Amino acid sequence: MADPTPVLDDLRAESDELDGLVAELTPRQWTLPTPAPGWTIAHQIAHLAWTDRSSVLAVTDRDAFACEVEKALAAPGDFVDEGAEEGAGKPPGQVLADWRAGRDALQDALRAAPAGARFPWYGPPMSAASMATARLMETWAHGQDVADALGVTRAPTDRIRHIVRLGVRTRDFAHGVHGLPAPFEEFRVELRAPSGETWTYGPEDAADRVTGPALDFCLLVTQRAHRADLALRAEGPGADRWLDIAQAFAGPPGAGRPPEGAGRDAGEGPTR
The missing domain is CATH 1.20.120.450 (dinb family like domain)
Structure with missing residues (x-):
């Protein structure tokens, strides 16, 4: 508990x-x-x-x-x-x-x-823990929108570990809201925390894996940045597909943000 x-x-x-x-x-x-x-x-x-x-x-x-x-x-x-x-x-x-x-x-x-x-x-x-985690995820994500509007770069903290965990746990949910079957096998996720620590999830010998900065993973699963602008690496077709559809928030799939440098016509607006 x-x-x-x-x-x-x-x-x-x-x-x-x-x-x-x-x-x-x-x-x-x-x-x-x-x-x-x-x-x-x-x-x-x-x-x-x-x-x-x-x-x-x-x-x-x-x-x-x-x-x-x-x-x-x-x-x-x-x-x-x-x-x-x-x-x-x-x-x-x-x-x-x-x-x-x-x-x-x-x-x-x-x-x-x-x-x-x-x-x-x-x-x-x-x-209670899940509700607090969801509120932290939303506060962080909408705070990113505010920071972007103000032209402010926020220094990431290890508080994002809760968002990372939520993003990993919602892998199958993300497939479901896109009408896709959930992967049968677990993935390995290895992310570098703001503190320099490595956060790991899933079996070490998994065929599919995701690696990169934890901050980028959080930006991806909250759809605050386009995958093309992030330093995340997918190994295996399942992991690669997941990074295209990942979302940690409830509800239907969000449209996300277009790649940096692309005009608004190049893609839908970001999710709320």
Whole structure:
């Protein structure tokens, strides 16, 4: 039974780092476009606030969360955008305050959750550790969108180990959402952490393997960079196909970003 404390601590640190990027922005900067088409920095933070609020409901009020799921089922293509749009229409100070309040409430709720508890979600139910991992992944990915909009290069930390683990675990899911059969054999994944450590998954003698920087793997599975721009290496046809479709987030396949240097016409916009 996974102890959620380490990932909750890292989620808090990841959120604080992103908070530091946006806390002193001017109202004009909150309206800067991000790589997600139609989304400004305000939309990105409002989306995080909306998802944290939904997560708190899932943990503390299942009936209220069930109502939110019904709304999502009624408008499956719109509810995420609508939540971000509604939040982004508020003054920047309110958007920031809502996000801070929501993420603090989620920390409190998950830390107080009974051991072994599982909570409903828009996909399969999740444990406290799994929910915290998903929130860290989203916070990091949307933080990348904000950093890109501001022209800021973030120094990666070993907090991304949670995203790496999630990306590895969702290999079969990524195949399923593309209508492809999941590989029968395990893959070997060897990634270089920001600290210089090597993170490994799967059997050493696997025929298919993925190697490279952990940061690049995270950018790939969150679809924040095109595979062609990343220093990831695939050995074996199965691993090669996986790197073309990998995604660590729930929902249908995202379009991802076009290669650097390609115009917007060369590919779809990035996933949200």
